[in-house]
Amino acid sequence: MGSGFKIVPDPKLSVSSLKLVLLAVMLTAASSSELHGQTTEDGIMLSKLKYCTGVFYTYDKWDHYWEGPLYRSNGNIGAITTRTISYIGNYGLTDHINLLITVPHVSTSASQGVLHGQSGWQDSSFAVKAKLASVPIGRMGALRAIAVVSGSIPMTKYTPDDAPLSLGTQSKQISGRGTLNYLRRNGVYLNGSSAYTWRGNVQLDRPSYYTNGQLYFSDEVAMPNVFDYSVGGGYRKNDTTLVVSYSQHQTRGGGDIRPQDAPFVSNRMNDSKIGGTITIPLPRVHDLQYWVILNHTLNGRNVGESNTITTGMLYTFDFRRNGSKR
Amino acid sequence: MTTTMIPKKKTKRTILKLLRLLKLRTPLSLLKRPEMSALLGLALVALAGCGKTIRSTETLTLYSAVSADAKAGTWSMIVLTGPTQVALAAPALASDPGYQAELVAIESAQAAITPDQQAAVQYWAAGGALRWNEELRQLVARQDLPPSPNADGSYPAPNAANPFANPQFPFSNPPYAARAYSYVSVAQYEALKVAWYYKYQYNRAAPFKSDSKIKALMPDNQVPSFPSEDAVEAGVNAVMLKLLFPTNATEIDALAAQQQQAAMIAGRATASDIAAGLSIGQAVAAILSARAATDGFKAASGNSAIWSQLAATATAKGEVPWISQDGPPRPPMLPLFGAVKTWMMQPSDIINERPAPPPGTHSLAMSGELGEVRNAVNNISSDQLATVYKWADGVSTPTPPGHWDFIAVPYITGALMSEVRVARTFALLNMALHDAGVACWDAKYLYFNPRPSQLDPSIKTWTGLPNFPAYVSGHSDFSAAAADVLGYLFPSGASYFDSQAKEAAMSRLYGGIHYPSDISAGLTQGKRVGEYTVRFARTDGAN
Incomplete structure (x- = not known):
C-alpha cells in the first residue's frame, strides 16, 4: 500500500495520504521486526504465513496553504483538520511476496466559517510487495531492492467536489513503486523509494467545471498522474526505529487554485515534507509494536502546510504454528 | 561491487506461484525478469491511464433547420x-x-x-x-x-x-x-x-x-x-x-x-x-x-453608507439584520441590483411582484424554519448531497443562469431551429433570468434577512454560502423563471424543467443555505416573473 497513495484531492488530505504511504513503508518494517537475526527494514519482508495488523490514527492540521504559488491563510476555513483511522494488514504470502491492505475512515472539519465537514470511508488500497534482490555488502550489511504494485479504490460515493473538505479524490489509482535500502547490523539504516501513480478520471455531480484556464463542458475530470520519492535514514535495530525522512510529491499536470477559489480535485498538488518515525517494542508483549510518525510540510503548491502525527500499534500473528502465535 | 542476484530465481518462482494463485494468465515471457513487477505495474497502469482526455467544448450535433423563418x-x-x-x-x-x-x-x-x-x-x-x-x-x-x-x-x-x-x-x-x-x-x-x-x-x-x-x-x-x-x-x-x-x-x-x-x-x-x-x-x-x-448597474455595488443603512432599516423594524459570514466580512453583493433596468417588467412590476415578508427573525415560525434547516443538513442523504453539488453553481461556474442555458441546449438542437429562432430562445430565457435576478435582489435587500447559519451558528453548510441576504432564494427564483419560459417554448420538456427547478431550489435547503420559505417564495416569484417574458413571446410574431 505504501505506494499508491501520494495523491490526494485536497490540501489537507495530502498529508494524510502521505502519512499513509510512510505508514505502509513502516508497516513493512514493523513486520520484519521480529527477524532480528537478519537484516531489516524495507528490504525485509514479512515472512511466510505471518500477518501483521493494527489500527493507526492520524491527526492532520493546517491553517496556511499555497494558492498556486501564493502562501496564505483563509478566514473562510481557518484551520482544516483531518482525522483518519486506518485498519492495516500485511500478510506474508511467501518470504518474498507480501500482500497489504489499508482501509481508512476519514473525517474533516474547518475551524472557521460555515462549511460543514465531511466524514466517511475513503479509499481502500491493496498492494503486492515483492523482494527482488538482496545483495550483501561486506559482512555487516545488505542492500535490498523491492517493488510494489498497488491500487486503491473509493469505498463510498463521497464527493470529490468539496475541497478542501472532501475525503479524497474519488479516483481509482494504480501505482508502481521501487525501493532500495541498506541496513547494517549495527542499526545504520538508509532508504530511498520512488513511485509513479496513475489516476483514473473522476466524475462530478455537475455538468461543467472550470480548471486550468478553461471551462470543461463535461462531468468527467482528467486526473494528472503523480510522481513521488522519499529518502531517509537513521537507526533500526531490535524492533526499535528512529528514522528521519524527506519526501516530495509532484503532480504531473493540473491547474492552480484560483484566487479566493476553493481547491479543485485535479489541481497540481505538490509538496515537500520532512518526517520522522519512531517504533518502540512494548515491554513484555512480544510482537507488539508502538508507532509514532510525524510529518511537516516544508513547501508546496495547492496544498496545505500541514503537520501530521500518526500513531498506532501493530501486532504480528504467526500462522505457521497452527493459528495465532500467542 | 559484485551484484549477485541470489534471490532472483526464487523470486521468479514465488511470483509465478502468486499469479497462479490469483488465476492470472500472464505470458511467461513477462515473468522472466525480476523487474516483472514493474512491468505488471505498467500494464495495469495503462489501463488506469486511458481515456484521460476530456473534450473542453460542448458536443453539439449538426442539423438542418426545419424552417428558415423567412418572416x-x-x-x-x-x-x-x-x-x-x-x-x-x-x-x-x-x-x-x-x-x-x-x-x-x-x-x-x-x-x-x-x-x-x-x-x-x-x-x-x-x-x-x-x-x-x-x-x-x-x-x-x-x-x-x-x-x-x-x-x-x-x-x-x-x-x-x-x-x-x-x-x-x-x-x-x-x-x-x-x-x-x-x-x-x-x-x-x-x-x-x-x-x-x-x-x-x-x-x-x-x-x-x-x-x-x-x-x-x-x-x-x-x-x-x-x-x-x-x-x-x-x-x-x-x-x-x-x-x-x-x-x-x-x-x-x-x-x-x-x-x-x-x-x-x-x-x-x-x-x-x-x-x-x-x-x-x-x-x-x-x-x-x-x-x-445607463441601466443602473454601475451603481449596484452601493457604498458603505448604503450598506449601513440596510442594516439600520432592518434593525428599526425589530429584525436581526443580515451580516456577512465571509472571513473577513465582505460588503454585500450588489445591494442595488434590484434597481437595475429589466427587459419585460416596469419598475412598478418589480414592486408588485415583491414577495410578502419572511417570518420575523424572532418569530416562532422562524425558529421552526431553522429547525427544518438543521434537520435537512444533519440528516442529508448521499443523493441529496449529490444534488447540492450538482446545483452549487458557486465560484468559478457559469452560475445558475448559465446552468439553465446549459439545460436549454439539447432542447434547442433537438427542435432543429433556424439560427434566428435559436437566438430568440436564448433571448427569452435570459431576459427572464435577468428579470428574476432583479426581482430577487430587490426582495433580498428590502428584507435583508439573515442566513440560517447566522441565526443558528450550529448550522453548517455543505457548499459555499453566498454573500447576500437569504430571502428569497436566488436559485429558486432563477430556476422557476427559466423553467417557466422553457416550458412554454418546449412543452414536451415542461415537467422536466419544473422538476429541475424544484430540485435546484431544494438543493439549497439540503445544503443549509436557505430556509423553506426562501425557497417557496423564490419559486413563486420566479414563475410570476417568467410569465412576463412568456406573455411577450406569445405575441411576438414568431409563433
Whole structure:
C-alpha cells in the first residue's frame, strides 16, 4: 500500500495520504521486526504465513496553504483538520511476496466559517510487495531492492467536489513503486523509494467545471498522474526505529487554485515534507509494536502546510504454528 | 561491487506461484525478469491511464433547420424600434465583377483548406448562437471569482476602467452573469432579426448555390446570404462580450474572426455578405451597449453608507439584520441590483411582484424554519448531497443562469431551429433570468434577512454560502423563471424543467443555505416573473 497513495484531492488530505504511504513503508518494517537475526527494514519482508495488523490514527492540521504559488491563510476555513483511522494488514504470502491492505475512515472539519465537514470511508488500497534482490555488502550489511504494485479504490460515493473538505479524490489509482535500502547490523539504516501513480478520471455531480484556464463542458475530470520519492535514514535495530525522512510529491499536470477559489480535485498538488518515525517494542508483549510518525510540510503548491502525527500499534500473528502465535 | 542476484530465481518462482494463485494468465515471457513487477505495474497502469482526455467544448450535433423563418424580420423587437433602425444598402448584383471575384476567392479557399480550418468549420457548423452561448458560459465561469481580502481585512473592488488590475473586472457573480447573458442574447437576437429583414429584402443566393464550384461545407440553412448571419453573430458577440468581459478581448476577437472565416470557407458567405453582417452586428451592439451604460448597474455595488443603512432599516423594524459570514466580512453583493433596468417588467412590476415578508427573525415560525434547516443538513442523504453539488453553481461556474442555458441546449438542437429562432430562445430565457435576478435582489435587500447559519451558528453548510441576504432564494427564483419560459417554448420538456427547478431550489435547503420559505417564495416569484417574458413571446410574431 505504501505506494499508491501520494495523491490526494485536497490540501489537507495530502498529508494524510502521505502519512499513509510512510505508514505502509513502516508497516513493512514493523513486520520484519521480529527477524532480528537478519537484516531489516524495507528490504525485509514479512515472512511466510505471518500477518501483521493494527489500527493507526492520524491527526492532520493546517491553517496556511499555497494558492498556486501564493502562501496564505483563509478566514473562510481557518484551520482544516483531518482525522483518519486506518485498519492495516500485511500478510506474508511467501518470504518474498507480501500482500497489504489499508482501509481508512476519514473525517474533516474547518475551524472557521460555515462549511460543514465531511466524514466517511475513503479509499481502500491493496498492494503486492515483492523482494527482488538482496545483495550483501561486506559482512555487516545488505542492500535490498523491492517493488510494489498497488491500487486503491473509493469505498463510498463521497464527493470529490468539496475541497478542501472532501475525503479524497474519488479516483481509482494504480501505482508502481521501487525501493532500495541498506541496513547494517549495527542499526545504520538508509532508504530511498520512488513511485509513479496513475489516476483514473473522476466524475462530478455537475455538468461543467472550470480548471486550468478553461471551462470543461463535461462531468468527467482528467486526473494528472503523480510522481513521488522519499529518502531517509537513521537507526533500526531490535524492533526499535528512529528514522528521519524527506519526501516530495509532484503532480504531473493540473491547474492552480484560483484566487479566493476553493481547491479543485485535479489541481497540481505538490509538496515537500520532512518526517520522522519512531517504533518502540512494548515491554513484555512480544510482537507488539508502538508507532509514532510525524510529518511537516516544508513547501508546496495547492496544498496545505500541514503537520501530521500518526500513531498506532501493530501486532504480528504467526500462522505457521497452527493459528495465532500467542 | 559484485551484484549477485541470489534471490532472483526464487523470486521468479514465488511470483509465478502468486499469479497462479490469483488465476492470472500472464505470458511467461513477462515473468522472466525480476523487474516483472514493474512491468505488471505498467500494464495495469495503462489501463488506469486511458481515456484521460476530456473534450473542453460542448458536443453539439449538426442539423438542418426545419424552417428558415423567412418572416423573422417582422418579429417584435425588444430594444430596437424596428429592423430599419439599422440601415443596410443593397448588395452588388450577382453579375458584378467584384462579387464574382468574391466567389472565386471562396473556391480558392476551399481548394486550400487546412485541417485547422476544417475543424473550425465543423465547430461553427453546429450553430453560431449555440457556440457563442458556450463561450459566454466560459467567460462567466472564468471571471466568477470574488476578490481576495486585503491584509487589513478590507476588500478591493473590480474596476471597469482598469479591468486587468487585481481583482480583475468583472467579478461575474450570479447577478452580473444574469445581466450579461441577457445583454448578449438580446443583442444577438435583435441583430439577427435585422439581418433576416434584409436577407429577404435583397434575396442574395448563398455562394454554394450561385457557383457550382463552391461546396457547402455546413448544413444548408436555406436562407439568403446577404448579410451573413455568421458575421452578424461575430460582430454583435465580439462587441458585447468585450464590453462585459474586457480582459478576454484577445480570445473573443479570435473566435469572431474564426467564425467569419469559417462561414466563408464553408461556402455560406462572401466577403461582402460578411462585411454587411459585421456592420449590422456592431451597430446593434452599440445600441445595446448604450442601454447597458445607463441601466443602473454601475451603481449596484452601493457604498458603505448604503450598506449601513440596510442594516439600520432592518434593525428599526425589530429584525436581526443580515451580516456577512465571509472571513473577513465582505460588503454585500450588489445591494442595488434590484434597481437595475429589466427587459419585460416596469419598475412598478418589480414592486408588485415583491414577495410578502419572511417570518420575523424572532418569530416562532422562524425558529421552526431553522429547525427544518438543521434537520435537512444533519440528516442529508448521499443523493441529496449529490444534488447540492450538482446545483452549487458557486465560484468559478457559469452560475445558475448559465446552468439553465446549459439545460436549454439539447432542447434547442433537438427542435432543429433556424439560427434566428435559436437566438430568440436564448433571448427569452435570459431576459427572464435577468428579470428574476432583479426581482430577487430587490426582495433580498428590502428584507435583508439573515442566513440560517447566522441565526443558528450550529448550522453548517455543505457548499459555499453566498454573500447576500437569504430571502428569497436566488436559485429558486432563477430556476422557476427559466423553467417557466422553457416550458412554454418546449412543452414536451415542461415537467422536466419544473422538476429541475424544484430540485435546484431544494438543493439549497439540503445544503443549509436557505430556509423553506426562501425557497417557496423564490419559486413563486420566479414563475410570476417568467410569465412576463412568456406573455411577450406569445405575441411576438414568431409563433
